[in-house]
Amino acid sequence: MVIPLLSLHVKSLGASPTVAGIVGSSYGVLQLFSSTLVGCWxxxxxxxxxxxxxxxxxAVGYLLLGAATNVFLFVLARVPAGIFKHTLSISRALLSDLVSEKERPLVIGQFNTASGVGFILGPVVGGYLTEFDGGFYLAAFICFSVFLLNAGLVWLFPWSEAKLSNTKSYRPSHKTQVLSGRSPCDMQEAATTHGATAREKAVRLPTVQVLLALRDMKSLIFSEMWDIFLVRLLMALAVMLYYSNFVLALEERFGVRPKVTGYLISYNSALGAVAGFALGPILRAYKHDMQTLLLHSSTLTCSLLLLYSAAPTMGMVVFSSTLLSFSTAIGRTCITDLQLTVGGAQASGTLIGMGQSVTAVGRIVAPLLSGVAQEVSPCGPPSLGAALALVAVVIMSRNKPRSHGGRSDILKSE
Known part of the structure; x- marks a missing residue:
């Protein structure tokens, strides 16, 4: 409800376009540094x-946002949300704790569908509220109320922390054990040592525990998962470049009015939500080989970006954007599941938080790349996105044999 109204409201408070841009970027910067910390926490x-x-x-952040009467209070109100609004990430980590590894991709896909419905309905409600006097403040207060409702649901729902294995111990994934070349005895000894270390950490301050946990994850991230996070960054940049000048490009290329383009964006969002329901049959067709599915969906995304960039008619644009809604939605689910499979579900909060930090880097870099590419052509940003997606496909193709089979072996043993 609030996101589409932020830029308009901050300008109504007297901010220049430059200041408005800085205010908008500050939220992404806060998310960049807080995602991993909150996930680890x-x-x-x-x-x-x-x-x-x-x-x-x-909720406090949105309440302050509704009370902001100048630019300083507006920026101050964005700080709590920028640091702590990682509810979707923690919810995904919770789902990964509660379901089996075989069920996880399907459940996360359904969760993304529910989130997509919110992104479809929210801007419509927010746009309707702007028709009233003080509509932004009303939208902010409604958001505050919805967050309070969510807090009540979290408090009342009967769940057991005993089901959650992520806070107990860290167990390396199949891939990590194979590549490290360590025997089961070595792993058992390491687990015993880790248990003693965990007891020592229990008496330490929460901040110290978070920093120590991040240090323990560092070697895994840089030695085993660099390719996954690099692919996530490249594909995120590719999709953001596609959307960055979507409205302007269609107006310049085909004379499409922004209102019609808005309908097309809502149509694409609805298709992205529906993609969550199609994930189950697709996974069964691929026999739960998530790496191959990610490779194919990324290849399809790259091809569709090229098709959109060279589309001679509006019909071709609609066709390419329709398939892009499916391929990008499936790719997001695949990359999240791969992070948890390779990194180990016991550290799911940290891993998902790091993934969100990588995406935040894309949000910061994408506007700059889009501006430079748009100087060349209206088709520049999506063409650059296709090139970045191609690099991601090459990385996945070169590294696939190194890690292939880890997940399928686990599922066969189940």
Missing amino acids: SDLVGRRSSLLMCILLS
């Missing part, structure tokens, strides 16, 4: 308490 203190705290502090 949820691994240590548990999902319920961390989710409840993030919801309540985000």
